[in-house]
Amino acid sequence: MKELGNHAVSRRQMLRGASILGMGAGLTGLLAACGVAAEEKDASGGAKTGGTLTLAIDGTSAVNDPAFYTTLGDWMAVDAICRGLTFISFESNEPQADLAESWTISDDGLVYTFKLRQGVTFHDGTTFTSADVLASFNRQFNDADKTLPKGSSRPLKSVGANLAALTAPDANTVVVKLIKPDRTLLGRLSDIGARIISKAALEKYGADIGKNLIGTGPFKFSAATSGQSITLEAFDKFRLGKPPIDRLVLQQVTDPSTIVSSLLSGDISATQFTPYSALEQLKGDDAVTVYDTPKSFDAFMMMDVRRIPELEVRKAINMAIDRQALIAQAFFGAAVLPDGYTIPPNQDAHDPSLADLSATNVEEAKKLIQAAGATGRTVRLMAASDSWHPKAAQIIAQNLTDIGLKVETDSVDPAAYFNRLYDPADKFHDLMIWERNGYYPDADDMIGSLAKPSGVYGEFMSGFNTLDGSAAYADMLFEAKNIEDAAARKAKYTEIQREWAEKYMTLAMLVNGSNPVVSGKGVEGMNWRALGNHRCYMDNASV
Amino acid sequence: MSDTTTVARSGLRSAFAGRRLGRGPLAATSWLVVALFVVIAAVGPLFVGADPARNTNDTLLGLGAAGHLLGTDDLGRDELARMVHGARPLLLVSFLSTALAALLGISVGMIAGYAGGRVEWVLMRLMDLALAFPSMLLIILIVSAWNPGVASLVVGIGIALAPGLARLARALATREAGRDYVMAAKLGGTRGPRILVQEMLPNMAGPMLAQVVMTLSVAAGFAAGLSYLGLGIQPPTPDWGYMVQAGQEFLYTAPRLVVMPAAATLLFVVACNFVGDDLRDALDPRGSR
Numbered sequence: 001m002k003e004l005g006n007h008a009v010s011r012r013q014m015l016r017g018a019s020i021l022g023m024g025a026g027l028t029g030l031l032a033a034c035g036v037a038a039e040e041k042d043a044s045g046g047a048k049t050g051g052t053l054t055l056a057i058d059g060t061s062a063v064n065d066p067a068f069y070t071t072l073g074d075w076m077a078v079d080a081i082c083r084g085l086t087f088i089s090f091e092s093n094e095p096q097a098d099l100a101e102s103w104t105i106s107d108d109g110l111v112y113t114f115k116l117r118q119g120v121t122f123h124d125g126t127t128f129t130s131a132d133v134l135a136s137f138n139r140q141f142n143d144a145d146k147t148l149p150k151g152s153s154r155p156l157k158s159v160g161a162n163l164a165a166l167t168a169p170d171a172n173t174v175v176v177k178l179i180k181p182d183r184t185l186l187g188r189l190s191d192i193g194a195r196i197i198s199k200a201a202l203e204k205y206g207a208d209i210g211k212n213l214i215g216t217g218p219f220k221f222s223a224a225t226s227g228q229s230i231t232l233e234a235f236d237k238f239r240l241g242k243p244p245i246d247r248l249v250l251q252q253v254t255d256p257s258t259i260v261s262s263l264l265s266g267d268i269s270a271t272q273f274t275p276y277s278a279l280e281q282l283k284g285d286d287a288v289t290v291y292d293t294p295k296s297f298d299a300f301m302m303m304d305v306r307r308i309p310e311l312e313v314r315k316a317i318n319m320a321i322d323r324q325a326l327i328a329q330a331f332f333g334a335a336v337l338p339d340g341y342t343i344p345p346n347q348d349a350h351d352p353s354l355a356d357l358s359a360t361n362v363e364e365a366k367k368l369i370q371a372a373g374a375t376g377r378t379v380r381l382m383a384a385s386d387s388w389h390p391k392a393a394q395i396i397a398q399n400l401t402d403i404g405l406k407v408e409t410d411s412v413d414p415a416a417y418f419n420r421l422y423d424p425a426d427k428f429h430d431l432m433i434w435e436r437n438g439y440y441p442d443a444d445d446m447i448g449s450l451a452k453p454s455g456v457y458g459e460f461m462s463g464f465n466t467l468d469g470s471a472a473y474a475d476m477l478f479e480a481k482n483i484e485d486a487a488a489r490k491a492k493y494t495e496i497q498r499e500w501a502e503k504y505m506t507l508a509m510l511v512n513g514s515n516p517v518v519s520g521k522g523v524e525g526m527n528w529r530a531l532g533n534h535r536c537y538m539d540n541a542s543v
Numbered sequence: 544m545s546d547t548t549t550v551a552r553s554g555l556r557s558a559f560a561g562r563r564l565g566r567g568p569l570a571a572t573s574w575l576v577v578a579l580f581v582v583i584a585a586v587g588p589l590f591v592g593a594d595p596a597r598n599t600n601d602t603l604l605g606l607g608a609a610g611h612l613l614g615t616d617d618l619g620r621d622e623l624a625r626m627v628h629g630a631r632p633l634l635l636v637s638f639l640s641t642a643l644a645a646l647l648g649i650s651v652g653m654i655a656g657y658a659g660g661r662v663e664w665v666l667m668r669l670m671d672l673a674l675a676f677p678s679m680l681l682i683i684l685i686v687s688a689w690n691p692g693v694a695s696l697v698v699g700i701g702i703a704l705a706p707g708l709a710r711l712a713r714a715l716a717t718r719e720a721g722r723d724y725v726m727a728a729k730l731g732g733t734r735g736p737r738i739l740v741q742e743m744l745p746n747m748a749g750p751m752l753a754q755v756v757m758t759l760s761v762a763a764g765f766a767a768g769l770s771y772l773g774l775g776i777q778p779p780t781p782d783w784g785y786m787v788q789a790g791q792e793f794l795y796t797a798p799r800l801v802v803m804p805a806a807a808t809l810l811f812v813v814a815c816n817f818v819g820d821d822l823r824d825a826l827d828p829r830g831s832r
Contacts, residue, residue: 255791256791256792257791257792257794257795260792260795261795275792277617277792277793277796278792278795278796280796281795281796325598325600328600328602329598329602329617329618329619385773390778390789391617391618393778394598394618394778394779395598395618397779398596398597398598398779408777409777409778409779410690410691410777411773411777411778413773427690
């Protein structure tokens with residue numbers, strides 16, 4: 001054999017070699033595909049302490065700030081680092097006390113007095129007081145707050161719009177005075193945007209707090225690399241006790257096949273970003289546990305009324321959608337028909353009598369299109385290029401073609417998609433496939449946001465605010481969410497949803513989907529229902 | 544026709560004189576593969592009845608399923624129809640972008656080589672500037688600034704690949720510009736553009752042709768890669784690059800959805816390379832590699 005150093009390798013030889021290598025690589029992939037993978041199982045079986053739990057996430061920009069939404073993964077890190085005044089476990093939908101030990105609500109529903117828990121320690125060693133609450137909430141309510149990073153999203157700013165005063169009579173009490181009563185306030189304070197940050201850390205890091213987040217949660221920030229991972233360490237002084245695991249790693253994994261292989265090999269402990277197509281395979285594999293995650297998010301298609309002004313055409317589009325095909329082919333069964341229109345089955349106000357609003361009727365849709373003189377019209381549809389979105393776009397494109405429309409589609413990089421939704425001038429802004437995961441499990445967070453004539457849905461995406469009568473929906477929704485009696489509230493939401501759909505039809509519900517949680521067999525104590533809502537409650541998890 | 548033109552026009556023919564293409568099994572097979580792909584892209588869709596974009600409920604049928612020789616994909620579309628129709632975008636983008644690269648690169652290179660001096664310096668520094676950008680990044684920049692599709696891919700890939708051809712064209716043109724037949728043409732009053740096209744180009748055609756065919760394989764690689772990234776033909780139109788990307792989530796359950804379009808792309812790219820090699824051997828037998 002000639003030594004490589006003395007051997008002139010011709011381009012042709014290199015090509016031949018590359019071809020063989022390519023085939024070899026292909027064979028390796030094939031072998032992996034056939035399940036030839038190393039597997040190492042934990043034999044002990046019981047709950048343990050120590051070790052690292054690795055969650056696969058959609059992405060990280062290495063910025064973890066409750067006032068600045070970046071990715072679901074970054075949001076999960078905030079969830080693990082910081083706690084709020086209230087807490088919703090998703091095993092129950094009711095807000096529970098967390099950093100607030102208790103609260104009282106005035107008879108007129110305008111004044112909330114929170115008694116804060118004492119002896120709680122932040123990761124920087126400072127003690128939790130009302131000053132931390134004020135500093136954290138001010139970032140959400142006041143857009144001039146100096147600790148806000150540029151472009152901050154401030155998820156709680158709408159609460160601030162209804163705020164009369166925020167005061168701290170003493171170190172252990174916070175008083176929130178509202179302009180109008182808001183039954184959902186306790187739920188909203190459990191939202192990730194309402195998490196409490198150390199005031200000392202805010203003063204120290206200012207707008208860079210997202211790179212140095214200090215909270216009272218079960219895990220403290222250790223390191224983060226954009227596009228790669230976030231590492232958190234268990235916090236010894238967590239008020240409910242040190243978590244069983246030593247380390248929580250949120251690892252960005254975007255390739256579906258890598259998620260599956262990593263779950264099977266144990267490189268990933270758990271994830272809610274499991275590709276739908278792999279669920280059946282994973283259910284049959286002893287190495288992992290597939291949870292029956294609630295069908296809790298809305299998958300929908302927003303219609304821009306500035307592009308599709310005729311109500312009949314929008315209704316026809318809604319009727320044309322083959323939702324059974326979406327469930328079978330885009331969600332592989334991990335979804336249900338949207339019988340309650342925008343309110344998913346796991347919420348109190350879900351009303352199956354609204355099923356007709358999302359009924360498929362192709363013949364009627366064709367008639368409506370013909371009557372509107374829209375046959376042959378070109379409509380443009382865009383969807384993010386990840387998860388179920390591109391498949392849904394292809395199925396819907398065919399459905400719309402079948403009723404006489406011409407469809408152009410655009411599959412958009414997920415990182416760029418949200419900005420395009422915000423741009424009514426975008427070429428593909430006619431129809432937009434999107435989803436809404438409830439930040440807190442209440443109808444106000446679903447229909448209350450989707451039918452609101454302002455904000456991303458009513459203003460930027462659908463242009464609902466340009467239609468006659470749309471302004472009244474802000475008041476109607478506000479009134480509905482404050483109805484104390486659950487049955488009456490449900491009835492009101494049903495009435496609003498039906499009227500909104502029949503009079504305007506700016507949103508075609510596709511399905512209620514689940515974020516399928518899968519974990520390795522050795523993972524125990526994980527709150528998988530919360531993870532299915534992109535929440536990260538790993539306080540009791542062990543590996 | 545002048546004598547010099549007669550000499551010049553015989554360049555390509557004389558370059559091939561006495562040398563056959565497709566000698567040896569590898570070269571012959573490569574020519575056959577490229578030809579086969581072109582035929583499939585051109586007329587294949589006429590022989591495949593199924594609509595490659597039509598969703599059905601028969602999802603993920605395996606190889607040899609009734610009515611679906613290569614099975615179906617996750618949306619129940621006939622995989623054979625998608626493979627056959629999917630050849631078109633790849634070949635179309637590859638050939639058109641190579642043609643554009645050739646047009647740009649050879650024009651710039653020849654003008655630079657013929658004119659010399661400051662014109663040459665400016666043009667070649669521009670080419671150096673383009674070469675300094677990683678090709679993939681340059682193409683993504685161009686495609687992103689436009690809407691993804693055939694046109695943006697052709698322009699992006701064409702511009703990115705032009706500098707390589709420009710360098711070769713400039714070297715050849717510099718050599719040819721000093722030859723007697725060019726001097727004769729100049730003295731005969733022939734204008735510059737005519738000298739470039741009618742006199743010099745035929746004499747540069749041999750090595751340029753080999754290089755252009757090599758460029759074709761690079762263009763095919765870029766076209767498939769960009770489609771894989773979602774910057775190419777938009778679904779549901781079948782396209783091999785996108786098919787690989789979309790099939791990835793079925794790597795464990797239906798690997799054929801990845802393997803078939805990936806293997807077809809690989810085969811085309813490698814065959815183009817060997818065809819380029821064969822052309823070079825035929826046109827420049829002295830070159831030893």
